Amino acid sequence: MSEFTLNINGKQKTVNVDEDTPLLWVIRDTLGYTGTKFGCGRGLCGACTIHIDGEATRSCVTPIDNLDEDVELTTIEGLSVENPHPIQEAWLEGDVPQCGYCQSGQIMTAAAFLERNPNPEENDIDTAMKMNICRCGTYPEIKEAILTAANGSLANKGGSDE
């Protein structure tokens, strides 16, 4: 057991866990942020996706002692600083979730992707999202929501599409 201090969702949290504990279980069991889900335990499905310094990361295969110092962690609970994040707005508008279990991971992957590529083509979305599994098959609605959010963010940033 070791003590770690995490910067998560804008807060400092100190936890006492085994060094090899994946962030997923620190976030869920120790800190109680249960919006991040366990799906496969091997980084294959994307349900556990969080942001580490804005990068979409599989928390189920990221041991806590692998973290660099002073990184910022963001989970679904911390995504919308000033409610709501454009991605979440687009998800609401498209009424995307079915069972909902994979959606935190989908949203976190999509949010990081749009930061990187605010004006994506459909192919770019496919490539960015294809490692996030949804067994309900909400892929068409997810893609539509990402396009909606992209158009919205372009408008906010005075993008070139008129």
Added chain:
Amino acid sequence: MNRRDFIKVTSTAGSGLILGFYLPSTNKLSGKPLTSTAFEPNAWIKVQPDNFVRIMVAKSEMGQGVVTSLPMIVADEMDLDWSQVIAEKAPADRKKYGWQMTGGSNSVSGGWKKLRKAGATAREMLVSAAAQEWDVSKNECTSKLGTVIHESTGRVLSYGELAGKASTLVIPKKPKLKSKNEFTIIGKDKKKKDTPSKINGTAEFALDVQLDGMVYATVIHSPVFGGEVKSFDKSSVSDVSGIINIFIIERGLAIVAENTWAALKAGKKIKIDWSDGDSAGVDSKKIRKDLMKASEKKGSVVRKEGNVKKALASSDNIHEVIYESPLQAHATMEPMNCTAYVKKDQCEVWAGTQDANGARKIAAKASNLSKKQVKVNVTYLGGGFGRRAHNDFVEEAVEISKVMKKPVKLIWSREEDMQHDYYRPASVHVMKGAFDQNNQLTSWSHRIAAPSILFTQFVKIPFPFKEKADIISVEGAKHLPYEIPNMQVDFQMTKTTIPLWFWRSVYNSQNAFANECFMDELSEKAGKDPVQFRLDLLPKNSRDAGVINLVAEKSGWTDFNNDKIFQGFSCHKSFGTWVAQVARVSIENNQVKVHEVHCAVDCGTLINPANAKTQISSGIIYGLSATLKSKITVKDGRIVESNFDDFDVIRMDETPDIHVYFVDSDEDPTGLGEPGLPPIAPAVTNAVYAATGKRFRNLPIQFG
């Protein structure tokens, strides 16, 4: 007057004020102070003085949208303003809510009549209450958007204001139901009530339940089905910190720890000596060989018209082929898990279960308590697809909590979930067709060789059905809609040691694959267009013909012509709903790419059209995984696949454009969660034939 004719009057003080709604102390409309009485005319409805109306949802929400569609039915008959509706998940209580099993695509169709009646009852009583309040005739009063209006004087009272008065009235026996053109909510797109909580991480799945003093457990099951723990080596996990207890339970070895990670880590490492189980020595080759052998003999005949034997003997144009389907896993996104707390005289369970009543029963048995002492809270389900109608994980959590005397959260690893599922059975289908000299199809026979889910899980032989066969195994085969003079369908039940269960659409998935691919073969033999070939065998005004014509027209079936993209057709009715599909595919780098799927659906009255559409596309995408990618194989009595690397499923980049068209209908609503699935495998397989000239008679379709 019967005691039960009086309405239960409940004070709202301290009750029901959950879900974070702002609750005013005065009525919105009149500004009058609230009374303290809520109006509960039946198990489903509670009109609160604050003018919010709680509608209980006694079916499990697993993505199919019941927390929205079921309240819509009540709210429409009640004339509510949709924004005043609070959907509340009901705990397991069969006496109060009836059978809560969520499966067979029947939540809406099964709830349709009783929920409408419940809503209409409440509405009539609220109108009567207003009439009494104003001392006018009921007939002068109308209801609208959660209020009763006295048109001639313009007086208005909200349902909240009327709750107290309505609670004193007699329940009408036969409330008047609306006619279809009076619906204001049914048939309109409504956003799902649970969506806000599912985009910010607050929706509570069983995995998210946190209790004070809770410990975490995992269970390791015998890799060979039916095996038992002979011994285990505690020292093999002595370097894992946080382990609290390791002990044998009914279904395997339980590892209890201070946190999930410790439990899962120990679960991977621990050395266990297992006894061989029933499935020792079984592999996929043997399963296939046994099915093939069984298919040589006639089984229980479940449909017989004319004389197939004679028709075959007298034809010189016979077509005979064998179709096969492999085992499938459910692979819900949320692995099996359950939280349970067994105390001396009480047991509480939090489970994502499709069978809340069954969970209560099994928890009572495992805790050695009476059902009355057991409370089952049904959380959101991270996918169901049939899997969560089995409560094995509930039994395990209760058993472990009973030993630990603490709240226990049980979590299976993905590997345990994949390798200890209850699977869709593998099956073999012998298809025979015969034509006369005029190339008319005169005979059809379909023999299914498969193990029986009913027999392996519930029912003993002889089956207590007219057919003396497993009626579920022949679903979609027995009910072939085509009019062919000689017809026979028989079921040859085989034995298996692999645990079986209901997989989204159940045997409809295998039977539709065999039926509709074979129809494609027969249409080719007959030299006819596959769509026309089917239409020629169906009554002109049938609902089967209705969906076929609709999808053919919308997809532009007849005029479609493309060098690289090829189309396939199929149709199948399941769970009361007619579905016809056109799939368009190309072959790229030896892989099937599905470009688009057109799908026509006749499910009667639509409740929430936007949700109906995504239920259909959900079934298509789930079915595409089994068509193109996933299967379960057995080796040395064990399941080979273990996670999403070797049990691969459809991803976003592989998802076709899906176009769904609904038949406009006034009929009662039928199923939506499953019927989209069965036609997709044959539609794609038939399109692959059109593209390549190769008939795939087993799934998944893989070139190699």
